Amino acid sequence: MHVLYLHQYFVPPDGPGGTRSYEMARRMVAAGHRVTMVTSSAAFPRRYGLGRATTTLEIDGIEIIAIPVAYDNSLGNRDRILSFARFALGAALHAVRCTDPDVVFATSTPLTIAFPGILGRLARRCPMVFEVRDLWPEVPIAMGALSSPWSRTAARSLERLAYACSTRIVALSPGMAAGVANTGYPRSRVHVIPNGSDLDLFRVDASQGQALRAEHPALGIGPLIVYAGTLGRANGVGYLVDVAAAAADAAPELRFVIAGAGAERDAIIARAAAAGVLDRTLFVWDPRAKSQMPALLSAATVATSLFIDRQALHHNSANKFFDALASGTPVMINYEGWQADLLRETGAGIVVPVGQPQRAAQSLVEWVDDQPALARAGAAATTLAQTQFARDQLAAQLIDVLEQAAAEGPRFTPCTRGLLSAP
DSSP states (O other): OEEEEEOTTOOOTTSBSOOHHHHHHHHHHHTTOEEEEEEESTTOOGGGOOOSSOEEEEETTEEEEEEOOOOOTTOOHHHHHHHHHHHHHHHHHHHHHOSSOSEEEEEOSSGGGHHHHHHHHHHHTOOEEEEESSOTTHHHHHTTSSOSHHHHHHHHHHHHHHHHTOSEEEESSHHHHHHHHTTTOOGGGEEEOOOOBOHHHHOOOHHHHHHHHHHOGGGOSSOEEEEESOOOTTTOTHHHHHHHHHHTTTOTTOEEEEEOOSTTHHHHHHHHHHHTOBTTTEEEEOOOBGGGHHHHHHHOSEEEEOOOSOGGGGGOOOHHHHHHHHHTOOEEEOOOSHHHHHHHHHOSEEEOOTTOHHHHHHHHHHHHTOHHHHHHHHHHHHHHHHHTOBHHHHHHHHHHHHHHHHHHOOOOOOOOTTTTOOO
16 A cells, blocks of 8 residues: 655654654554655754755655745744645645555644645545544634634635545544534544554663753752643643742742743743742753653653643643653643543543642642652553553554555545534
8 A cells, every 4th residue: 555644744753743643654664555755844853954955765664755844833823824835735746746646644733734635635536534633723713823704714614625535534532533523524434543652662761761860960859840842822831830830839849841842932931930940940941852752751750731721622632641651651731631531530640720820739749749649640651551552553543544545445525514604
């Protein structure tokens, strides 16, 4: 099977960010399939030498076409839209020229990945499988990025068109699957395949965490709380600054590390400085490549996943949550939804109130002081990773979905429920 894989933000194994597409694609190759990845240059480290021209390269058997389109979380809405449009145009040209794909696999975000996906499907007369990583346009609407009625209508129309042209759909959480089905798309053709836990990568010796702490003596020897990921508006990581400030007097030995980049980074640093915790109990580091994350999580007592209080964000499938499980690190989140249900059911972590950092700090201080509870949470995290989110298991499910789609051929499934509405 030849898979034409479209993803604007493919991250190589030594790049900062989520590596789902890399992990899935290399497993497809290992299973005997051919993968052509059409992506942008945005997430490739400098060592790859990508310039202003489209570059073709290979990583672990994955054929990669990298289009020179820059992007980072700090871009404003206008520049983001331009980035999406430029990539969609470039990817469409490569999609229609791709030689004999058996299936087009287009993964969002952004939703504009649907354009090259649909054009590739039509030009090559093969089925498309669409992967929903966030509920678009619900998330940008919730964040205020789509404020006008016409932009909401246009986004919903593109969403319905993407679904209608898809033989099958992959959703990264149960809530996303429900959102797709609410458009009228057959639920039986929506497959929930969440982000995965890379067990082999994160099962490291404790000495790696010890070495990292030794390199940063300011971290001390007490409990360490880590956030590693995007510092965007949706993440609301300034909340962790408030938690650190609230915990400073009750637990002065507690340390916090925020590692990442994004639109809110400077504001987070300023907030921490104003609260008197910057470089005292809270440290802001540069983003870490996936290959560096095992050492950081090995050093951590608790890993966090954070979002602002928006219903649409409760359906997220953030990489950092599954990396924490893979490393056996207890998890703290500040949002409701399916992950909150998992933590409460299994004991792998705690859910703290998003708008109440004082209460969150109290819960956190009490939790890290309870060594038996932490040990139980770590063991539960490991069990979750092994039984529900092992990457090999999830990749096998995805390959099966793509094979089913390739066997069925192109389909058109009208899903017009709410097509012309823009609430």
